[in-house]
Amino acid sequence: MTNSANSEPAGAATGTLTDPPEGESLLRVSGLKKHFPVTKGLFKRQVGAVLAVDGLDFDVRSGETLGIVGESGCGKSTMGRLITRLLEPTAGKIEFEGKDITHLGVGGMRPLRRDVQMIFQDPYSSLNPRHTVGSIVSAPFKLQGVQPEGGVKKEVQRLLEVVGLSPEHYNRYPHEFSGGQRQRIGIARALALNPKLVVADEPVSALDVSIQAQVVNLLDDLQQELGLTYVIIAHDLSVIRHVSDRIAVMYLGKIVELTDRQSLYGTPMHPYTQALLSAVPVPDPRRKAAQGRERILLKGDVPSPMNPPSGCRFHTRCWKATEVCRTTEPPLVPLATGHEVACHHPENAPDQQPGDTKLLRLADGVGTAG
Amino acid sequence: MTDHEHKDDAVPAKKVKAGKGTDAAKAESPEAESPTAESKAESTKATGTTGASVTPEDAAPARGAGGLASSGTAAGEPELEKQPPKAFLEVRDLRVHFPTQDGLVKSVDGLSFSLEKGKTLGIVGESGSGKSVTSLGLMGLHTVGQYGRQRPHLSGEIWLNGQELLTADPDEMRKLRGREISMIFQDPLSALHPFFTVGDQIVEAYRVHHKVDKKAARRRAIELLDRVGIPEPAKRFSSYPHEFSGGMRQRAMIAMSLVNNPELLIADEPTTALDVTVQAQILDLIRDLQQEFGSAVIIITHDLGVVAELSDDILVMYGGRCVEYGTAEKVFYEPQHPYTWGLLGSMPRIDRDRADRLIPVKGSPPSLINIPQGCAFNPRCPYADVPAGGVTRTERPELRETQPGHLSACHMEPEDRQRIWTEEIVPKL
Ligand SMILES: Nc1ncnc2c1ncn2[C@@H]1O[C@H](COP(=O)(O)OP(=O)(O)OP(=O)(O)O)[C@@H](O)[C@H]1O
Numbered sequence: 043m044t045n046s047a048n049s050e051p052a053g054a055a056t057g058t059l060t061d062p063p064e065g066e067s068l069l070r071v072s073g074l075k076k077h078f079p080v081t082k083g084l085f086k087r088q089v090g091a092v093l094a095v096d097g098l099d100f101d102v103r104s105g106e107t108l109g110i111v112g113e114s115g116c117g118k119s120t121m122g123r124l125i126t127r128l129l130e131p132t133a134g135k136i137e138f139e140g141k142d143i144t145h146l147g148v149g150g151m152r153p154l155r156r157d158v159q160m161i162f163q164d165p166y167s168s169l170n171p172r173h174t175v176g177s178i179v180s181a182p183f184k185l186q187g188v189q190p191e192g193g194v195k196k197e198v199q200r201l202l203e204v205v206g207l208s209p210e211h212y213n214r215y216p217h218e219f220s221g222g223q224r225q226r227i228g229i230a231r232a233l234a235l236n237p238k239l240v241v242a243d244e245p246v247s248a249l250d251v252s253i254q255a256q257v258v259n260l261l262d263d264l265q266q267e268l269g270l271t272y273v274i275i276a277h278d279l280s281v282i283r284h285v286s287d288r289i290a291v292m293y294l295g296k297i298v299e300l301t302d303r304q305s306l307y308g309t310p311m312h313p314y315t316q317a318l319l320s321a322v323p324v325p326d327p328r329r330k331a332a333q334g335r336e337r338i339l340l341k342g343d344v345p346s347p348m349n350p351p352s353g354c355r356f357h358t359r360c361w362k363a364t365e366v367c368r369t370t371e372p373p374l375v376p377l378a379t380g381h382e383v384a385c386h387h388p389e390n391a392p393d394q395q396p397g398d399t400k401l402l403r404l405a406d407g408v409g410t411a412g
Numbered sequence: 413m414t415d416h417e418h419k420d421d422a423v424p425a426k427k428v429k430a431g432k433g434t435d436a437a438k439a440e441s442p443e444a445e446s447p448t449a450e451s452k453a454e455s456t457k458a459t460g461t462t463g464a465s466v467t468p469e470d471a472a473p474a475r476g477a478g479g480l481a482s483s484g485t486a487a488g489e490p491e492l493e494k495q496p497p498k499a500f501l502e503v504r505d506l507r508v509h510f511p512t513q514d515g516l517v518k519s520v521d522g523l524s525f526s527l528e529k530g531k532t533l534g535i536v537g538e539s540g541s542g543k544s545v546t547s548l549g550l551m552g553l554h555t556v557g558q559y560g561r562q563r564p565h566l567s568g569e570i571w572l573n574g575q576e577l578l579t580a581d582p583d584e585m586r587k588l589r590g591r592e593i594s595m596i597f598q599d600p601l602s603a604l605h606p607f608f609t610v611g612d613q614i615v616e617a618y619r620v621h622h623k624v625d626k627k628a629a630r631r632r633a634i635e636l637l638d639r640v641g642i643p644e645p646a647k648r649f650s651s652y653p654h655e656f657s658g659g660m661r662q663r664a665m666i667a668m669s670l671v672n673n674p675e676l677l678i679a680d681e682p683t684t685a686l687d688v689t690v691q692a693q694i695l696d697l698i699r700d701l702q703q704e705f706g707s708a709v710i711i712i713t714h715d716l717g718v719v720a721e722l723s724d725d726i727l728v729m730y731g732g733r734c735v736e737y738g739t740a741e742k743v744f745y746e747p748q749h750p751y752t753w754g755l756l757g758s759m760p761r762i763d764r765d766r767a768d769r770l771i772p773v774k775g776s777p778p779s780l781i782n783i784p785q786g787c788a789f790n791p792r793c794p795y796a797d798v799p800a801g802g803v804t805r806t807e808r809p810e811l812r813e814t815q816p817g818h819l820s821a822c823h824m825e826p827e828d829r830q831r832i833w834t835e836e837i838v839p840k841l
Pocket residue numbers: 510511512517518519537538539540541542543544545546559560562714780
């Protein structure tokens with residue numbers, strides 16, 4: 043799919059992915075959904091559902107870093123918890139190393155718990171304050187009943203060194219550490235069982251920029267040394283650019299664009315991606331004027347995932363929307379080599395629905411359309 | 413400013429913005445903007461620096477002399493120490509120290525700067541560098557609020573519009589707050605009361621300072637809500653804060669902070685909690701409103717993109733002090749302080765790929781109880797041994813002018829800094 047030069051848009055019109063190159067895919071996700079019921083009243087009558095993740099198709103290739111980016115509420119973290127099986131999917135399929143893991147029970151998940159690890163955003167709340175660093179980092183060994191060579195303590199101290207802490211920190215408590223150090227503790231814990239895939243949900247967003255850079259470098263080093271595969275979830279488009287090989291952009295529970303770093307930042311095709319990129323303030327005072335001129339200002343907020351807009355979910359905020367956008371959902375299809383987009387009127391690519399009537403906005407100027 | 417003008421007439425067709433509200437208002441009143449644009453261009457040309465400035469610490473005697481010459485009489489009175497300010501806002505040697513059980517926390521430890529109306533000063537630094545305490549000091553809020561009951565030790569001078577604020581009595585300060593000085597916080601819920609409607613709170617803020625009837629105040633509140641881009645403002649007037657999304661709450665708070673046309677607006681991490689597309693809307697709004705009202709703005713943030721976009725001048729804080737100060741252009745293109753280099757080196761870029769590795773600042777921020785001896789940055793500075801004789805560990809570097817209007821606090825010789833910046837840092841950025 044993504045890197046086969048002869049990908050046929052026609053064949054992909056259903057929105058499902060064609061086969062990735064043999065042996066490269068570590069994790070594959072298809073039609074993945076997670077709907078959270080919304081209940082009301084004394085009897086918890088279900089009155090609706092939050093469509094947090096609403097049909098994702100992607101794969102994660104061995105050794106790569108896949109970045110997942112999008113605004114708050116777009117379903118990034120839910121996706122992360124689904125692929126690590128911390129959440130039960132509503133629909134769809136998750137395969138890890140070719141094996142269907144979608145509905146594995148506790149027993150079946152056990153070996154997988156070693157291979158797939160998660161790092162969380164908030165180093166403050168993801169570590170139990172009453173446990174020492176030693177017991178936090180050694181917990182995975184206990185849970186899995188693994189006895190590392192040379193003993194748990196020695197292995198934990200080695201891990202602490204790997205992540206740039208000192209073995210003497212073994213008996214200390216999380217509150218004695220700074221934010222960056224706490225994130226290192228979380229990383230040491232994630233690495234304990236020698237995982238293949240690490241899913242990191244906003245691993246650096248709680249950190250100051252200088253500390254953030256330390257952790258980004260650490261993740262990079264570890265990937266190279268240990269051959270790790272990463273899925274890194276973040277809202278910061280600069281961080282995502284730096285860490286990712288390929289990137290998926292999410293909007294309201296869907297992937298709207300999926301491609302490699304160069305293409306995404308160089309020739310973005312989805313209007314939402316363009317708006318997102320143009321909104322990021324560039325740390326360069328000489329670009330001030332140029333940036334204001336090029337900025338695409340979206341109106342209003344993201345619509346509620348309880349009641350997402352019909353057709354293309356972005357149509358209520360999209361300046362290119364036409365009638366077809368309101369009625370027909372654009373499938374995620376490759377429009378260039380390794381560049382998948384879900385849009386009827388992409389930028390930097392041929393229009394998929396030329397000549398369609400421009401959408402007249404029902405309530406122009408009202409930010410809460412949809 | 414200029415970018416806005418361009419935005420409306422030079423937008424490539426495909427980039428027609430989906431946003432409305434503020435853009436429409438802007439397009440309809442271009443004449444209101446142009447004078448500001450001209451005067452800004454003028455002042456930039458004339459001085460080479462823009463509206464704000466920092467006084468070197470060792471320039472105090474000179475300042476005293478200047479003040480004496482101008483006032484002339486009443487020699488010998490202690491009040492004479494306090495020379496009247498030249499700028500709209502002048503902060504002189506501000507210190508805010510909190511006594512705690514563990515010792516004295518020197519959150520702000522000798523900070524001086526000034527700011528003219530119509531200009532924006534960006535204050536950057538890591539968490540705990542004293543940015544927020546500085547802004548609370550300006551607001552006179554340091555005795556209340558987030559840090560509990562401990563009363564801080566305060567010294568220095570804050571001159572706003574010719575009035576000294578640190579010695580102003582609390583009633584006077586209360587009057588100034590909200591009328592002349594107003595603040596936008598990171599968390600709008602800390603400024604909005606959950607049990608009152610958004611509209612009533614704005615009305616209240618207005619009527620504290622204006623003797624008008626409820627109807628007129630209501631009209632004013634709705635006008636402001638509309639101005640900050642709240643859809644259907646008359647209807648939304650009666651909403652409670654929790655009924656608003658994060659971005660709308662932020663707008664509502666901005667409406668409240670602007671209802672009295674403040675002359676000084678302090679924005680402390682105003683967009684940190686927001687999504688990037690909403691952040692773009694809010695930054696746009698702050699910039700527009702500033703141009704419209706000609707206020708002085710202080711924007712406090714850790715985001716170098718945000719400062720680059722909004723600020724005329726930038727003040728870099730480290731350990732409760734200013735370590736570098738200059739125009740945005742100078743601070744980004746010819747930074748003088750190793751900490752500023754560290755900030756730039758740490759930052760992944762949205763606009764280009766960086767080399768594989770970022771160049772972070774090693775270690776973590778200093779404790780404000782035990783600020784390192786000598787230069788506060790020395791334990792983390794890769795160049796601490798460049799100046800001879802270990803001076804970086806024994807003597808605190810003064811804030812000195814290296815070029816007109818560009819100041820930094822570092823013991824290194826200008827030639828060494830120049831060489832390190834161009835040869836060692838720039839190639840890795
Ligand atoms: N009342 C107080 N008692 C003790 N310490 C205090 C008090 N007020 C502030 N501090 C300390 O002063 C330091 C600076 O605080 P400040 O809130 O200004 O930092 P900041 O730069 O704004 O950080 P952030 O970006 O995280 O908000 C912090 O270490 C803070 O804990």
